[in-house]
Amino acid sequence: GGPSPLDMVRAVPRIMRAPHLFLAEVTARHGAVAAIPLPRTPVLVLADPAGVRRVLVENARAYGKATIQYNALATVTGPGLLAGDGQRWRTHRRVVQPAFHHAGLRDVAAHAVQAGRRLAAEADALTPGQPMEVLDATSRAGLEVVGHTLAAADLSRDAPLLVDAVGRALELVVRRAASPVPGAWPTPSRARLAREVAAIDDVCARILADRARRTLEDPRDLVGLMLAAGMDHRQVRDELVTFVVAGHETVASSLTWTLDLLSRERTALARVHAEVAALDAEPGWDDLPRLPYLRAAVDEALRLYPPAWVITRQALADDVVAGVAVPVGTLVIVSTWALHRDPALWEDPAAFRPERFAGPERREHYVPFGAGPRLCIGRDLALVEEVLVLASLLRTHTVRPAGPPRPVDALVTLRPRGGLPLHVERLPG
Numbered sequence: 288g289g290p291s292p293l294d295m296v297r298a299v300p301r302i303m304r305a306p307h308l309f310l311a312e313v314t315a316r317h318g319a320v321a322a323i324p325l326p327r328t329p330v331l332v333l334a335d336p337a338g339v340r341r342v343l344v345e346n347a348r349a350y351g352k353a354t355i356q357y358n359a360l361a362t363v364t365g366p367g368l369l370a371g372d373g374q375r376w377r378t379h380r381r382v383v384q385p386a387f388h389h390a391g392l393r394d395v396a397a398h399a400v401q402a403g404r405r406l407a408a409e410a411d412a413l414t415p416g417q418p419m420e421v422l423d424a425t426s427r428a429g430l431e432v433v434g435h436t437l438a439a440a441d442l443s444r445d446a447p448l449l450v451d452a453v454g455r456a457l458e459l460v461v462r463r464a465a466s467p468v469p470g471a472w473p474t475p476s477r478a479r480l481a482r483e484v485a486a487i488d489d490v491c492a493r494i495l496a497d498r499a500r501r502t503l504e505d506p507r508d509l510v511g512l513m514l515a516a517g518m519d520h521r522q523v524r525d526e527l528v529t530f531v532v533a534g535h536e537t538v539a540s541s542l543t544w545t546l547d548l549l550s551r552e553r554t555a556l557a558r559v560h561a562e563v564a565a566l567d568a569e570p571g572w573d574d575l576p577r578l579p580y581l582r583a584a585v586d587e588a589l590r591l592y593p594p595a596w597v598i599t600r601q602a603l604a605d606d607v608v609a610g611v612a613v614p615v616g617t618l619v620i621v622s623t624w625a626l627h628r629d630p631a632l633w634e635d636p637a638a639f640r641p642e643r644f645a646g647p648e649r650r651e652h653y654v655p656f657g658a659g660p661r662l663c664i665g666r667d668l669a670l671v672e673e674v675l676v677l678a679s680l681l682r683t684h685t686v687r688p689a690g691p692p693r694p695v696d697a698l699v700t701l702r703p704r705g706g707l708p709l710h711v712e713r714l715p716g
């Protein structure tokens with residue numbers, strides 16, 4: 288079953304306002320495998336663990352990425368790792384994979400600790416009593432880490448330009464994708480998008496030219512790896528932009544929600560403070576095993592506010608998903624939001640309880656990073672980064688809400704509407 292065409296017309300304002308809540312409403316009312324009748328493309332909304340496993344893992348080859356979501360993204364990233372599929376995806380994934388292994392992560396750890404110190408310094412620089420705009424601050428912190436990951440080099444000049452242009456371009460694309468009038472694409476915004484994409488191309492060309500002047504042999508150097516594998520400049524550009532899109536706003540969103548939730552749950556915050564206070568010195572890579580509760584807090588925030596609030600696929604062949612026939616061409620929308628808040632799967636799902644993730648137990652219905660062959664390549668990087676940014680900040684500082692909880696905007700990622708002001712204050716002693 289699923290909503291009727293009339294239901295869908297009536298739902299347009301709700302879809303525009305809060306699409307993540309609309310999807311949860313659909314699965315709550317029509318079941319975790321719900322068909323939506325749209326005129327051209329059949330749509331399946333999925334929040335059923337076995338169904339999600341079928342689409343993302345077991346029968347992953349029968350699903351592609353030519354969806355509204357990824358086609359929109361591809362106007363900015365081109366057919367990079369996130370939006371592309373097929374043989375080109377397979378080859379590129381193999382090329383860049385080494386950069387995400389151990390050695391690279393150690394580097395990320397060091398940069399994450401520095402980024403956490405910088406956040407602390409920014410908090411100290413505010414006038415007493417003035418809240419910190421945490422979404423902006425974590426965004427800047429994440430940028431520093433992404434910059435180093437991209438080129439094992441200082442991109443302090445180019446990376447902010449790239450991120451800004453990518454952010455503006457994505458905003459245009461998301462607004463268009465959210466438009467209730469299919470195909471509506473006013474000419475002024477088309478021209479603006481073209482300008483932003485040209486700006487992105489310029490910055491990438493400069494990064495590539497800089498890189499070509501150096502002969503660095505370093506497995507952590509993504510750009511170097513891609514050039515060495517014979518990828519052309521266009522392909523390298525697409526992957527660079529993809530890493531900015533995939534790795535920047537997601538981490539900022541997740542750090543922001545983790546801090547927001549901790550600020551409102553004093554018991555959890557106290558446990559985090561106790562854990563980081565027990566470290567001998569400034570946190571680092573070797574301390575990760577000593578921070579299980581902080582890690583669980585990050586996991587739990589990713590459950591409640593999965594930055595990737597939908598994961599979409601296009602059926603390349605007929606399939607049957609959790610007993611429901613899925614004709615070729617179907618748009619499958621995995622609602623991570625609904626899956627992560629389903630009362631049949633989680634006890635007291637709206638509560639922030641890091642304890643849920645304290646054990647080694649694997650949860651098949653927890654997919655903030657996707658699953659199967661298209662699992663997020665940056666998962667370990669993101670987790671190392673977040674735990675160490677937070678450990679480094681919360682060693683010396685604490686957080687306190689600066690107002691009631693903010694409503695959630697579901698854009699490229701989940702964001703607190705209007706940002707997140709938070710009191711970030713130095714701990715006594």
Ligand code: HEM
Nearest residue numbers: 368369533534537538541595655656657661663664665669
């Ligand atoms: C893929 C989430 C951080 C790079 C994905 C997917 C999800 C995801 C759900 C799968 C999409 C799908 O199956 O359609 C997240 C979240 C992050 C995060 C929640 C942070 C909390 C990062 C970082 C990077 C990154 C830091 C890179 C530096 C990518 C790439 C893909 C991807 C390249 C495509 C992988 C492929 O299909 O081969 N991410 N991500 N992500 N992510 Fe992440």
